[in-house]
Amino acid sequence: MKSWIAVLLFLFSTQIFAQTEAIKYLPVQDSGRVKPYxxxxQEALRMIYGRDTFNGKVATDVILTWMMIPEYWERVELINIPHSGLRDYLKLDHDKKRFKPVEIFMNDRTPLLFQELRGVEQKNDKMNLFYQEAQKLENQLTLFRAISTGLAIRVLPAEDPNGVWTSVAELQGPAREKFNKIIKTFATVAAQVTEGETLSKAKKKEVSEKVKTSVEEFKEFADYPETVNMTKVNVEVLYNQVDVFMWSWVFYLFAGILLLIPWLSKEPKPFFLKAGWSMAFLAFFLHTLGFVIRVYLIGRPPVSNMYETVLWVPWGAVFFAFILEYVYKRHIILIASCFMAVLCLILSGLSPNVLDPSLQPLQPVLRSTFWLATHVLIITISYGAFLLSWGIGNFVLTAYLLDAEKYKKQIQHSSVAIHRSNQIGVVLLAAGIILGGIWADYSWGRFWGWDPKETWALIALLGYLAVLHAKISRWISHFGQAAWSVVSFALVVMAWYGVNYVLGAGLHSYGFGAGGVEYVSGVVVVQLLFVFYVYLVRVYKKPNQLKD
Amino acid sequence: MITKALEKLFDTLISLKMAVFIIVAIGIVSAVGTVYESKYDAHYAQTFIYHSIVMYFLLGLLCTTLICVMIDRWPWKRHHSAFVLAHIGIIILILGSVVTRYFGIDGTMYFPLGETRRYVDLQGSAIGVYVQSPEGRFSQYDYKIADFLQNPPSEEDKYTISLDGGKKIEFLKYFHYSERMTRVAESDSRAAGPAIRVQFESSRINMADWVILSQAKPWESINLGPAKLVLTQDIFKYEGGNAIVFRPIEDNMLEYMVFSDSKGGLAKKGKAAVGDVVQTGWMDIKVRILRFMPKAEKIVWFEEKQYPNKITVPAVQFKFDGEEYWMQKNSTVKLFTNQASYVVSFENIRYDVGFPMKLKEFRIGHYQGTQNPMSYESDVVVNGKVYNISMNEPFKHNGFTFYQSSFEKDEEGKPVASILSVNKDPGRWIKYLGSFLIVFGAILLMYFKKTLAKPRKARKVAV
Structure with a gap:
């Protein structure tokens, strides 16, 4: 009993708790794969609480105490309900976002909500945001229950490699004893931390050794089948701890700024150039490393959901930028790509609820690594080329806004880069669409079915084809080319994001999601207004320039 | 004069502005199509947008300009190769699509476990009329493809099928999206029996439903949550569980018997009228009689909806012998004349693949420890041989290709039927050739840096 009180107290202590590190490496079976605890x-806490940590406590410790003292956690403001409509429906405090599980469980309106949800689910394919959020709430509650009872944490492998593992709640005999030992050590550690507050280094080491031994003993007992790759489990813990993509954008940002300085000044600045290049390389290396790890962990191309493509598209942009920069030596290309990468990588980390970073097994229809690799990788990397031309286009528009005469040279250089990026994008997108057609023909029996995803990819292609043809015919100038490339990127956004999150129709339903529509449309509108504003400024200024 | 006009037309067609116009127009029409698909469904969007006259006109115009531009550049030089290849590729791709559209088959086949089928369901609807011979066998009397989506029948413009002896089936209405509605009403038909509407109430549940008993059956029951509700004319045999039995005794009075699982038999008995509440004694559940009709029948009709949802179906209404009938897609209605009896069906267009096929087995693979599907597989038997069809691994036979598309499960989640999509596409290789030329041409375009292909006139000025 005393140890439970210690656990409780531990929750209020603020000391960083590195001593329970070993527990993280315990393999568990969840959502169709084996992953580290x-x-x-982390996924459970993110789903229920909406954050990666609770009051500075790491998710692994928090979830463990959930299982140990569920009565306590039922009275902690834990359930994240971001949708205000849902809060109002449940007659909850309108201004709060997180609520105690008991508040929801005992709420009169909760059963009504779920009853209504069943009706809507039966009738509609597409549900509005309210019901999607209601569905999410139901999942949050189910998961909370499953964790408190110990049913969600499956730790002991089954004999059949495809079978269901035994959960903590169902453990029996020696397995139960071994697992209880982990829990007990954890509780003692918690007690020591809360009582002593500051532990000596030696003591800390001793404590963490104890935890480690108990975990190791359980692992040894569990006798994992060969399909459980311990190296993968360990690498995954490492991947969780080191946010490679965050470091990557930090370096991209440095690279972008360093390269911008010589581009804006008249005389060459070799130091900044070299430093910028090295930074960009370093960032690109980390970016690539992140993908390599993801591919290693899940064993498939990293382009199966929105989160992964938001990482992959800027990778493409930077990749093409290196090539074009090498050929044309126009630094604007690399500068633009660095800033685009910063933008996308920051975006990818902003909202795990909209862009889900978890590693999920694939839907049956996508289980063809060859086609997924060729068709999806090529289409999304073509978006990378368009992202690059969008970035450069915005630089050009800004240059026009500031002083078209002063930046004449830069504008001319950019024009070639935009044209080439658009060309690369068009070739890859056309190839990707056609490969998609061949895959669809091969696995569904039709080459082209006017599915919204493929249709929007085609519309984006047509948009850029129009820009290319208009440029070739000299119908549009450098300005027009930049402006229309920027506008055409809205089509890519529609094909990439809009079909899945706005239209939500068609056969590509495995990529559908919800959220962020207002922000994305906001950005698109602001972008279009910016183009229009620069256009107006130009029209207005022209007579004056002619007089000069 | 005419030659001048033609020249002008030609110049317009080959101008790049024209190209940009066509590209943008196709883009806009396609975008509208995707919105249609999102609001309605794929078939609707295809019928009214992607295969509309406007789209056909734009594609035709595109081919015309592409041909004109290539004529204009004649004789072609080496640096024209990219542009010529890509443009010829587009024309061939469109040609291939036309071949697929008019000579291809694209449908689905529905296989209950262990059954044999040979017909493919295609998009679009048909009306079939079958006549029963004196021995009881049915033979096809009439079969018509009825394009009701584009040409719906109406009171003014009926769609008529004549039967022997001067009787007619007149189709009056077609709803592409409609919900099946039912209502219980007093009836004086001979088959009509009693009906009651009851409400189950407790702190946790609140639901109401009708029970209608036809004269042909001894009793009728429905499941309401934790209990069974039975309506009977005479006897009822208790077989365990919680049950409440009602038996009409007068025009306004019912006798009830409450059986409870915990007591293992009859727990309570009494009389109740409309509005009365029976305390069941199972937890705190109360049963309230909301309506009672001594003679009632269920009336079915369809209500049109603007947009589809999971439960909407296409439905037609027709008139025969002064009476009106409703029929939803893939259902039948039996009709009688003085001479014979007929079955009318409203169904998908069917196509005979020419050989029977049997579904032997259907399997679902799961990701470890979950109910999330990893793979779907069907084993089919053709000519005594077993073939496997799985996602991404179709089966080819006699020019047809069979793909694993989806499956149907029962209430317990067990698969009961496999759905295959079936396809025959004579335009396939034409489209592949076109695609190859487009991609090859586009890649070449990067190679020839200076293909900024100006129209002939512009070049002359430059010289």
């Missing part, structure tokens, strides 16, 4: 805990 670390990943499971």
């Amino acid at each position: 670390d990943t499971f805990a």
